[in-house]
Amino acid sequence: MHALCGENGAGKSTLMKILYGMQKPDEGTIAVDGQQVAFASPGDAIARGIGMVHQHFMLADNLTVLENVVLGSEKLHGIGAKARAKIVELSERYGLGVRPDALVENLGVADRQRVEILKVLYRGATTLILDEPTAVLVPQEVDALFDNLRELKAEGLSVIFISHKLGEVLSVADEITVIRRGTTVGTVVPADTTAKQLAELMVGSELPTPETAESTVTDRPVIEVRNLKLLGEGGRALLDDISFTIHEGEVLGLAGVEGNGQTELIDALIGLKGADSGTLRMATGEVGSAGEAAGEPEEITSWPTRRRREQGIGYIPEDRHRHGLLLESPLWENRILGHVTERPNSKGFWLDLKSAQADTRRIVEEYDVRTPGIDVTAASLSGGNQQKLIVGREMSHKPRFLIAAHPTRGVDVGAQAQIWDQIREARREGLAVLLISADLDELIGLSDTLRVIYRGRLVADADPADITPEELGSAMTGAASGHLEHPADESGAAEDRPSGETGDQPEKTEEAAAPEDEAR
């Protein structure tokens, strides 16, 4: 069982698409059983015994399990008794417990996943690719899945397992390959490695350290989040009991392995998803005025996205192509995006193109966006310059509260330093920042306070002044919680243990991190 690890966007899925024949490689070779092969389509891959279980299931809800399994491979064993016998046999051999006559729409997520696995096995696959199979499962289901996978392994099948959850990878894989920015950075054996080493490999630590000098934190709260809860499909809590306050001049760093609720938290803060319970309050108006003028932060829980942004939420999105830019529009239209109701972009009902364009030119110069002009499309710029444009745009509206999600992802080193400088400067002027990043050095260097998010909960906090990326990394895997302190005798008790089983907590537990809840 081989696991493939890497951050989102590291190239895991692309690699798997190539293996499964959905995409063609520009260079390089693939060998199956020592034989060099070239796949033109998934059909070729299936013929070679490679099967893929996608993250999003591809099942017809209104058909039975039997019908779903034979669909498309009616030639193998027909659609009648022979097919049924084969399904029952496979199901028993690998302990999948699949009922051939159940309607798929009545099955839960875990059962559907087993049907997907069965589908692949039915087609004679000897190598299974599972794309983030645990993303949709609750912990008990994850354990059951791993039991199934071990069964498959015992029967001589190979499994390629894609994940960025380190604990899972360590507990189930025989060998782990880590990729970052499209290249392999290392292959390790779980026995010789720890979650923190793996995290280091995944994130890399070649970047210049972003250190903030003096603290600028004030006691004037800008944003207050209380008991925020967000439920996903089927009532699974995506965010649970999130509470934090960010003050003027404070950067709150949020650490966490991706997929633990960061995206949902951003959506809830910016108003794209309504919270199921809990409140959000934000100080509005001029920086510095809130405290003295005794203006209590206003409740913004029910505000729509536009009002929140008008009132001072700046947003540097984690996926700038999807959420921050209109790629095929010129730069000056991108400068308007998100602030269309504000000056200099519009006067009342009308757009003010002249000022918007003039201001775009200012941003381009001040923030050093390298472009020959403001009429080129955003897609023509490199990632770093696109990001500088976004940062410039958000900063130009004097936000009170900035959500910066992976502000330097995919950005070259020069631009990275610039963006850090800009965040630091704005912080000095009283900006409150929520920094979400996978780059632990960035988090530790820029933040005034650190929190760790794990499975939708804030499980730990730390002081960036006395914590190392390794310690933070172990908390991200759920292995440590409560207030993290740098212990005198190197590395806390829980550090070297893979997560998944959050049995006993390290001695420093202060918050009610509720281990039994975490195991749900």
Place this chain on the structure above:
Amino acid sequence: MKKFDKERLLLGAAGPAIALVVAVLLTSVVLLASGKSPFEPYAIMLEQAGFADIQVLILNAAAGYYIAALAVAVGFRMNLFNIGVEGQYRLAAMVTAVVGAKVALPGALQLPLLVLVAALTGAFWAGIAGLLKVTRGVSEVVSTIMLNSIATAVIGYFTLPKVFGVQQGNNKTTGEMHDSGWFPNLDLGPAGELYGFVFVAVALGIAYWVVLNRTRFGFDLRATGASESAAAASGVNAKRMVLTAMLLSGAVAGLAGLPTLLNDTHTYSLSFPTSLGFTAIGIALLGRGGPVGIAFASLLWAFLDKASAELDYRGYDTEIAVIMQGLIVIAVVVSYEAVGRWGLRRQQQRVGKELAAGHVLGKTGAPGTSGETGTSGDNNDKEVAAR
């Protein structure tokens, strides 16, 4: 940098031009295959376009096409497919005809009233689809197609003699409208009469451009079309936008039947022109959703319609024009996609080159700016150096 603007304009024209050439060539192949001259029909049609009376006919027909295509284009601009322009304009024309026959106000009030009735009827009919989409997630393609059929049935009912209909021979009509509701025509002597509504169509085109390009609402609408996720993050309320766009599209669609109704027939009957709404989809595609492009496309369509009538008398089939229209639509979709991708790639390369040459905005020929925005190879070098 005006040069990027010019290039964009050129690329914008390249798509339809390529499509037209391909369509003409393929039509010639069809002509050859049927053993006829592959060129003469074009000559005949072009010759027709030289006559003043044909020109007036073309302009009159183009007015309706133009308005209907604008209605489709409003939806296109935010990835909504209002296939229901057909039902919306016919229902609106019928209701307007009934109101025009029953109500008699002075012309200064009657005409605005009729235009308003048409727009509201169209908006109402499209709004049903919009409402279904926002509340129940029903695809607007499906619901508008169904609403087209329902509109036909509703029209059939209202034009029954026992409801609002008036039987005239074999034709069911809604009765003659009061002449205060007749839109003035421009008398051009022997060339015929130019619909006054042609000017309304032009005004609509201008309004369309202004709203889309110069207002906050237009920006939100275009942003939603360009990237729904980015627009949502920027604060556009997607549901309200869908409903507004649908209502707007329907209101414009409601006006599409008016050139014929108010300038010519003055009654809604069984012989009222149909399928304008479907033709408009092709025209909007060909015009790339821009008001000028759509104007050219409507004129071309009207030209193919009106100039092809002569073909029958010269031993060719008028269907040649229909074949061409069909081929144009197919060719247009393919060529836009191809030209669009090519253009984007080309611009990226040019921006890279300009930057490498040091042409950076705000800095005059600053040396050493090539590394950052150059190729990925450059980036890697830099990264390695920083380690």
